[in-house]
Amino acid sequence: xxxxxxxxxxxxxxxxxxxxxxxxxxxxxxxxxxxxxxxxxxxxxxxxxxxxxxxxxxxxxxxxxxxxxxxxxxxxxxxxxxxxxxxxxxxxxxxxxxxxxxxxxxxxxxxxxxxxxxxxxxxxxxxxxxxxxxxxxxxxxxxxxxxxxxxxxxxxxxxxxxxxxxxxxxxxxxxxxxxxxxxxxxxxxxxxxxxxxxxxxxxxxxxxxxxxxxxxxxxxxxxxxxxxxxxxxxxxxxxxxxxxxxxxxxxxxxxxxxxxxxxxxxxxxxxxxxxxxxxxxxxxxxxxxxxxxxxxxxxxxxxxxxxxxxxxxxxxxxxxxxxxxxxxxxxxxxxxxxxxxxxxxxxxxxxxxxxxxxxxxxxxxxxxxxxxxxxxxxxxxxxx
Amino acid sequence: xxxxxxxxxxxxxxxxxxxxxxxxxxxxxxxxxxxxxxxxxxxxxxxxxxxxxxxxxxxxxxxxxxxxxxxxxxxxxxxxxxxxxxxxxxxxxxxxxxxxxxxxxxxxxxxxxxxxxxxxxxxxxxxxxxxxxxxxxxxxxxxxxxxxxxxxxxxxxxxxxxxxxxxxxxxxxxxxxxxxxxxxxxxxxxxxxxxxxxxxxxxxxxxxxxxxxxxxxxxxxxxxxxxxxxxxxxxxxxxxxxxxxxxxxxxxxxxxxxxxxxxxxxxxxxxxxxxxxxxxxxxxxxxxxxxxxxxxxxxxxxxxxxxxxxxxxxxxxxxxxxxxxxxxxxxxxxxxxxxxxxxxxxxxxxxxxxxxxxxxxxxxxxxxxxxxxxxxxxxxxxxx
Numbered sequence: 001x002x003x004x005x006x007x008x009x010x011x012x013x014x015x016x017x018x019x020x021x022x023x024x025x026x027x028x029x030x031x032x033x034x035x036x037x038x039x040x041x042x043x044x045x046x047x048x049x050x051x052x053x054x055x056x057x058x059x060x061x062x063x064x065x066x067x068x069x070x071x072x073x074x075x076x077x078x079x080x081x082x083x084x085x086x087x088x089x090x091x092x093x094x095x096x097x098x099x100x101x102x103x104x105x106x107x108x109x110x111x112x113x114x115x116x117x118x119x120x121x122x123x124x125x126x127x128x129x130x131x132x133x134x135x136x137x138x139x140x141x142x143x144x145x146x147x148x149x150x151x152x153x154x155x156x157x158x159x160x161x162x163x164x165x166x167x168x169x170x171x172x173x174x175x176x177x178x179x180x181x182x183x184x185x186x187x188x189x190x191x192x193x194x195x196x197x198x199x200x201x202x203x204x205x206x207x208x209x210x211x212x213x214x215x216x217x218x219x220x221x222x223x224x225x226x227x228x229x230x231x232x233x234x235x236x237x238x239x240x241x242x243x244x245x246x247x248x249x250x251x252x253x254x255x256x257x258x259x260x261x262x263x264x265x266x267x268x269x270x271x272x273x274x275x276x277x278x279x280x281x282x283x284x285x286x287x288x289x290x291x292x293x294x295x296x297x298x299x300x301x302x303x304x305x306x307x308x309x310x311x312x313x314x315x316x317x318x319x320x321x322x323x324x325x326x327x328x329x330x331x332x333x334x335x336x337x338x339x340x341x342x343x344x345x346x347x348x349x350x351x352x353x354x355x356x357x358x359x360x361x362x363x364x365x366x367x368x369x370x371x372x373x374x375x376x377x378x379x380x381x382x383x384x
Numbered sequence: 385x386x387x388x389x390x391x392x393x394x395x396x397x398x399x400x401x402x403x404x405x406x407x408x409x410x411x412x413x414x415x416x417x418x419x420x421x422x423x424x425x426x427x428x429x430x431x432x433x434x435x436x437x438x439x440x441x442x443x444x445x446x447x448x449x450x451x452x453x454x455x456x457x458x459x460x461x462x463x464x465x466x467x468x469x470x471x472x473x474x475x476x477x478x479x480x481x482x483x484x485x486x487x488x489x490x491x492x493x494x495x496x497x498x499x500x501x502x503x504x505x506x507x508x509x510x511x512x513x514x515x516x517x518x519x520x521x522x523x524x525x526x527x528x529x530x531x532x533x534x535x536x537x538x539x540x541x542x543x544x545x546x547x548x549x550x551x552x553x554x555x556x557x558x559x560x561x562x563x564x565x566x567x568x569x570x571x572x573x574x575x576x577x578x579x580x581x582x583x584x585x586x587x588x589x590x591x592x593x594x595x596x597x598x599x600x601x602x603x604x605x606x607x608x609x610x611x612x613x614x615x616x617x618x619x620x621x622x623x624x625x626x627x628x629x630x631x632x633x634x635x636x637x638x639x640x641x642x643x644x645x646x647x648x649x650x651x652x653x654x655x656x657x658x659x660x661x662x663x664x665x666x667x668x669x670x671x672x673x674x675x676x677x678x679x680x681x682x683x684x685x686x687x688x689x690x691x692x693x694x695x696x697x698x699x700x701x702x703x704x705x706x707x708x709x710x711x712x713x714x715x716x717x718x719x720x721x722x723x724x725x726x727x728x729x730x731x732x733x734x735x736x737x738x739x740x741x742x743x744x745x746x747x748x749x750x751x752x753x754x755x756x757x758x759x760x761x762x763x764x765x766x767x768x
Binding site: 026027058081102103104106107108127128130131153158159160162189283285286287288292294296297299300301304306325326327328330342352354355358360361380383 | 667742765
């Protein structure tokens with residue numbers, strides 16, 4: 001498939017070394033220096049607490065960015081939400097990939113085991129006996145031992161076994177021939193965007209604390225497990241205080257978004273230790289009204305999240321973006337502020353970064369105003 | 385770029401002639417017979433009123449589907465929302481393409497005119513003098529005459545000139561050297577989803593009626609314009625009654641979605657003349673709760689529209705889908721109904737079809753339960 005950005009811009013190679021104003025819009029622009037600062041900051045926070053990172057590639061859907069996270073250091077693996085993502089990451093050379101959702105149904109189990117036979121660094125979570133038996137049987141047939149983690153549900157209900165059932169289930173998984181139990185996953189996705197920092201931290205410590213209790217009990221019983229993985233960008237700093245947690249599945253910290261930036265952070269400050277590294281460039285395509293302009297980025301370029309619209313940057317005062325259909329957005333200057341002119345460019349911090357990135361094909365990598373590279377969003381659309 | 389569906393299913397060719405249960409999920413399935421019935425029905429409705437169709441490719445983002453609309457007959461052109469979409473449609477052999485949003489900014493104007501020089505069937509709307517002057521100048525330099533339509537704003541504010549300014553602006557455009565004015569566009573996107581059929585119809589007739597008035601005045605003044613284009617799936621039947629309307633920019637009618645299906649239709653019936661032809665297949669990947677299961681389709685596979693969640697089909701009673709994060713959804717059986725089992729497949733009618741299709745790479749084309757083809761969603765992601 002031809003990539004629209006490539007053909008429309010005359011190819012990636014032509015853009016390298018040029019000013020980013022030469023990029024056709026709407027397009028995603030990744031500030032490399034800000035990205036690197038975010039990656040190093042999370043590495044150092046984890047290191048300071050004796051933890052490792054297992055960054056989640058569902059956020060950026062880009063194996064080049066995953067490789068940069070790995071190269072920054074402090075990583076024990078990369079997470080994938082789906083099998084199809086894991087395939088691309090492993091092929092791209094990431095040594096260890098954890099699939100954080102159960103891989104269910106016969107054809108998919110067969111593909112998973114075939115992949116694990118080629119890449120021993122593949123791990124997957126499991127939350128049901130029926131699924132564990134299917135994985136074990138396929139692994140035995142392939143002559144491999146599949147490394148698994150038990151997915152523990154942090155009372156969210158999406159996937160996982162309950163706290164009450166987790167220990168028994170893990171003991172049962174541990175003795176299945178064909179599987180090797182490495183530990184537990186407990187990812188509290190529903191806590192990551194709680195606005196109040198103290199509430200977010202205390203609820204996360206309470207829930208992950210219960211998973212840690214199960215983990216300790218299993219270790220005390222003699223199970224040779226070594227991984228308790230969980231946490232996200234919102235709760236990461238609180239979760240660093242949980243002694244048994246081995247690694248953090250942080251995702252959004254690398255590029256950030258409007259949803260995270262509106263949260264409260266430590267000491268009454270905003271949640272701003274990590275800085276937005278990814279923005280969308282857009283162009284004013286209609287300007288026939290006194291109080292707003294229409295830009296070329298709508299629902300198909302900026303994922304709709306009612307509570308956190310994209311944030312216009314680089315303009316004085318408080319600008320407001322409104323989705324205006326599938327293809328367009330509406331931009332309101334602050335009262336008394338001048339509108340941008342027809343054809344003028346505007347730059348927006350993304351709403352929810354994960355599904356917004358998943359709408360695009362390329363990350364245009366910049367340093368200052370110069371385009372230095374283009375990274376294909378090669379996991380985009382891989383939902384299987 | 386490798387297509388995940390292709391690699392994960394062992395290639396499109398391998399799937400042809402096989403049962404659709406062999407498709408990996410989540411994936412889009414297009415029922416060819418239902419599609420063809422929808423295409424023929426809209427063609428016949430338009431013909432009955434002496435109108436032509438100009439179906440909008442922003443809905444399906446697929447040049448194969450556009451070609452099928454064209455082949456069904458009754459079409460005077462295909463619409464594209466953006467220049468990058470028009471490029472692909474024209475290259476794929478569609479003879480006439482109208483870009484329904486203004487194409488603004490110097491680099492893009494240059495690309496537009498270069499495309500028009502190769503494909504004389506390209507037309508574009510214009511809503512500002514500055515933009516019209518840029519188009520005219522670029523067209524003269526390229527030695528071509530660019531066909532344009534004046535975009536008239538149906539009091540929606542997105543793009544277009546006001547009703548009051550439309551006639552003067554059109555007269556001015558008509559005398560610009562390098563441009564040829566073909567007519568007016570008036571697309572009332574904000575009316576398409578009004579639930580009450582009578583209100584939807586009367587408001588559309590009132591607004592399009594005002595555009596028709598401008599159109600008649602311009603013709604009476606001697607301007608040789610022949611196109612008054614507008615209407616969408618929601619207002620199409622009402623708009624057929626407007627004598628001056630030349631063609632209808634219908635989009636969703638070809639595949640339909642949950643948003644349209646919940647509207648009121650004629651005679652107190654639901655809006656159900658057009659039948660859902662496109663569904664998403666999904667798989668239950670976790671089933672540890674009594675009252676719901678978790679499936680493998682979330683925000684990245686089914687566009688979030690708070691008012692019209694996807695509709696589970698083929699199951700007795702009223703099932704309910706809830707988005708459950710970026711990668712997952714939650715499916716609730718009706719009270720007392722049995723849950724689907726782990727690994728079982730579920731089929732969903734799309735929420736808003738346009739941005740949902742834009743999340744996927746392929747339409748798996750089926751007849752009955754058999755996969756007969758795979759159409760690449762080759763305009764996907766082309767927002768420039």
